[in-house]
Amino acid sequence: MPKIVNHDQRRLELVDATWRIIARHGIEGATMREIAAEAGFANGALKPYFPTKDELLTFAFGHVFNRTNQRIADMSAGKVGMEALRAFCQEVLPLDEDRINEARIVIPFWQKALTDPAKAELHESSMNQWRAAMEGYLRQARDRGEVTAAVGDEDIVNQLMSMLLGAQIIAAMSPGEHLPAQLNAQLDAYLLLLNPADETARRQGQTFYSTIVENK
Amino acid sequence: MPKIVNHDQRRLELVDATWRIIARHGIEGATMREIAAEAGFANGALKPYFPTKDELLTFAFGHVFNRTNQRIADMSAGKVGMEALRAFCQEVLPLDEDRINEARIVIPFWQKALTDPAKAELHESSMNQWRAAMEGYLRQARDRGEVTAAVGDEDIVNQLMSMLLGAQIIAAMSPGEHLPAQLNAQLDAYLLLLNPADETARRQGQTFYSTIVENK
DNA sequence: GAGTATTCTCTACAATCATAGAATAAAAAA
């Protein structure tokens, strides 16, 4: 018997190479030849693992989504309420180089999904997953009195969704200008808005933060 | 002398055709042939007006941006403070079919800008324009006591920017599911968060809205 | 109505791409 290759693992290697190429040269630079070269192979070597380019891309996008979702689930597991909500958002925000690269992948993905129902559905299902998670944490935060804002939970979840997606664009378009610290401050500021009582207390000078804000 | 064509006007016609093609078939379907056909011409007719495809696309994107910015400026002109801020955001949000189509254009634009410095700069300058406008209105709103939240203006502007961009994605990806009414509610809810005193008053049953929110 | 400057059509070309498949290489078993 000859050289044996673990097909599943090889597929992941190819997906990884695809990921790197898109992050580096954009989706337009992600040709089969480039991807093969990045993975260390010649032109036609991809076919046994992905018969068409579309299958490769779909699989690659799906894998990035799964990985992200898994990482998010891990990070917010064991936490509840506001703490879990914050951890969730921090894991989605492009706060380090890896996640800025993910933002550089998801934008081409969105563009493809605009005219590709299969990819649109992948996005839809992932976003619904996020929505459900955030809604759950938000309800916990309400029960614990960590959120008192007189605004519907649905609106809050939608605001968070929009902000998380918008942050991908902002970070991908001008990295270095909108730094992790700024995105984090933005998130903290928003979560602060969800507890007006707490916030009012701060404004009355009862806490450390208020002095920072007021003196700004 | 022969048939005389207004070149500037013709360019705008071609840009409009480009706009329609991208909205309908995505950026991948926007070939020179398709665009020419959409405008009612044959393959080579575009060259006298746009020597290369890149020039056409750059001009088209720039024009959509200018038009949007002009529309925004018109809509918020004559208004101040919170009212101006709300008008501004409502004009950016994809609340009707035209603006949902604009969202279907801006996503391919972002994707292109990821690897095209000229387009990235166009985006940067437009976003800075938006930022400055919102910051001005926000300051007015502070002065008028319409915004009392103990959160830095910069964070608020960033939150709004993220939300406005994120809403483009959400609306473009699943139109019909996230309706104008929902986006409007989302915006109103956010602006409400910026005035905790006002909000607290509502929560104490002093206004009509509170009963809606509380009974939800 | 002839002439002419402009506009547009049409065909052609070179480049690039995904894909196909024959040929080759590699490695384990006999």
Place this chain on the structure above:
DNA sequence: TTTTTTATTCTATGATTGTAGAGAATACTC
């Protein structure tokens, strides 16, 4: 070593693209 099976390379093909430019069509002037 030889055989056999799998993996990979390499070349080819057809389709699509942006771009170029010759020629036809057009509409205005004289």
